[in-house]
Amino acid sequence: MTQLTTELNLTLTVDRKTVLADGVVELQLKARSTLPPWEPGSHVDLLLGPDLVRQYSLCGDPADRRYLKVAVLKEPESRGGSEHVHDELKEGQQIQIRGPRNHFPLVESPRYQFIAGGIGITPILCMIREAERAGADWHLLYGGRSRESMAYLPELEQYGDRVRIQPADTDGLMDLDSVLGSPREDTAVYCCGPEPLLNAVEERCQPWPAGALHLERFAPKALGDDVVDTEFEVEFARSGVTAAVPAGTSILDVATDNGLFVLRSCSEGVCGTCETVILDGEPEHRDSVLTEEDREQGCFMPCVSRATSARLVLDL
Helix, strand or coil, X not given: CCCCCCCCXXXXXXXXXXXXXXXXXXXXXXXXXXXXXXXXXXXXXXXXXXXXXXXXXXXXXXXXXXXXXXXXXXXXXXXXXXXXXXXXXXXXXXXXXXXXXXXXXCCCCCEEEEEEEHHHHHHHHHHHHHHHHHCCEEEEXXXXXXXXXXXXXXXXXXXXXXXXXXXXXXXXXXXXXXXXXXXXXXXXXEEECCHHHHHHHHHHCCCCCCCCEEXXXXXXXXXXXXXXXXXXXXXXXXXXXXXXXCCCCCHHHHHHHCCCCCCCCCCCCCCCCCXXXXXXXXXXXXCCCCXXXXXXXXXXXXXXXXXXXXXXXXCC
16 A cells, blocks of 8 residues: 655665676675564665665565565666665665665465566565475566576576576476466466566466566566556645646656655556555556555555646545
C-alpha cells in the first residue's frame, strides 16, 4: 500500500565490498542500530549523491537486523549509479539509504519456479532461501552471459539438480519452454532479469492460472503507440490543493510545483517510492510495478500514471 511521505533516510557504513563475478560487486552495509524488518523481494534506495538515487534488491538474510546486502552490476552505459558504486564507494564509507520497501513479495505456494537473468538473481536468492526454509518444492533456471558473469554460483550449486545454470556463451539461450511449457495449478512463477527475458516469460505464462506469474522489472515497460496525453485536473485531498496537469507533465511534478512533498526516486514507475491512493476518478496506469490486485485496491503511481477522466482525486 501507500508509502508514507515521512519515511526516513538511514545512514549505514560500507562494512565490506566484495567482487562476486565479472562486473558485479556486493555491498554489506552495517547499521548503527537494529535495522527495519524486511522480507524477500524487498529493495532499498541508495542515495549516492545529489540527484543520484538508485534502487537495488536486498540479497542478504532478513533475520539479520545488523546488515543489509545488495549486489550491483556495473552497467556498460551507466547513468552514474553503478559506476559510482564500483569505482568510488569504499569500505568504511558512510552511505544513506531509504526503505526497505517491497513490491515483489513472495506469496505462499507449495511449489515455485524461479527464473533469473543476470543480476536478476539478487531478489530471487532470498526467495530461494525462504522457500527452502518453508520446505516448499522449488526450482531455479538461471541464465547469464557466461559463468564468470553470474553471481552467487557457489551457493546456488549446493542445491543440486533443483538449480539449472545456463550461461549463454556455452549453453545458448535459456530453455524457458522446459519449465513453463505446461501450466501448473500448484506453482508460483517468479522472474527477474532484463526486459527481453521478462517479455518472453510473460508470453509463455499466458496460459497459466491468473496470478501465477510474478515479475520485477529494472526498467519501465514500453507503452503502446496509441498512448495520448491530455490535460486533466487533480485534487490533492489531504493538502486541499487542486491543479491542472498539462499534457507531458507528471502529476508528481505538479504536486512538487504546488509545494507538496512526495517521496520520489526513479520517476519511471518502477521503484514504487511515490505510491499513493486514488480516492476518485478513472486512472490510466502506466507503471511497471503494481499488480492488478494493487490497482483494484486504488494504488497509484503519480510519477508516470495519468487519468482518463477529467478529474482525479488523490490521497496526498
